Amino acid sequence: MLLPPKLFCGSSIPNLASQVAGYLDVEMGNADVKRFPDGEVDVRINESVRSHDVFLLQSICYPANDHLMELLLMIDACRRASAGRINAVIPYLGYGRQDRVMYPRTPISAKVVANTLTSVGVDRVITIDFHAGQIQGFFDRPVDHLHAAPLLIERLREINLPELVVVSPDAGGVERAGRFGMGLGGSMALIDQRGDKAKSMQLIGDVRGMDCLIVDDMIDTGGTLCEATDLLVTSGARSVRAAVTHPVLSGSAAERINRCKLTELICTDTIPLPVEKQIDGITVVSVAERLATVIRNVHTGESVTQLSY
Secondary structure, three states, rough: OOOOOEEEOOOHHHHHHHHHHHHOOEEEEOEEEOOOOOOOOOEEEEEOOOOOOOEEEOOOOOOHHHHHHHHHHHHHHHHHEEEEEEEEEEEOOOOOOOOOOOOOOOOHHHHHHHHHHHHHHOOOOEEEEEEHHHHHHHHHEEEEEOHHHHHHHHHHHHHHHOOOOOOOHHHHHHHHHHHHHHHHHOEEEEEEEEOOOHEEEEEOOOOOOOOEEEEEEEEEOOOOHHHHHHHHHHHOOEEEEEEEEEEOOOHHHHHHHHHHHOOEEEEEEOOOOHHHHHOOOOEEOOOHHHHHHHHHHHHHOOOOOHOOO
């Protein structure tokens, strides 16, 4: 007999987790995630998980180290409680940008995170839009790598931009931009950025009189996005929108974006938006239903291939 799945969440995405549970028509599991007075994480699973499929929902977003430790301890608690399979549902996998040795004597932090999740007993990872595709190979466990592009494209089709140019903010994002280009039509352009200085950007392609869409996997400080927006506007673009999966929005990113000439920012809810980081003209597309469908398919042994692209 197939036992019902058990869903638990850490402290990073409680609203998204509740929506996922609603789509699955199951109650969120009873767990406490607290802190000891010295800041140590205190995790307690308050119900039996023996032989159940357990799904732990947690984004490794700010504060990333705390949320990562919560997830690790929840995995260990479930393993010691004889859970059947332990599935980590990580909409945003922090440390993903550290996917290779960029400079001498630096770690591959994404690999360290993958090794740590594996070592504590995770059986499967479900995530959305790795920063780099090769991170999937860092895990020695099955990984369901989902893409947010279909959800963002669906929202963009509602806007109806007949003269669209899809813009990749760097060479590494060309494949992602191509996915949007196939879904929306229109032409493509590339911003060539040499080094780390946003001021060194050069536009490859014609955007005069066109509606531009910058696509990326995340927005952190907003500096690159705002510089790219200014470059497109000065190059004759009629409007500039951005579609990103993960709204990291560190520091004064919200203020910076509100000051630039971006028409609209479209993102998902893989990371919750704090009240103090509200952005004018932002549209949030939920990934809850997509995650719920994948969780259901994993639990019942059905394919998730069509949901991964």
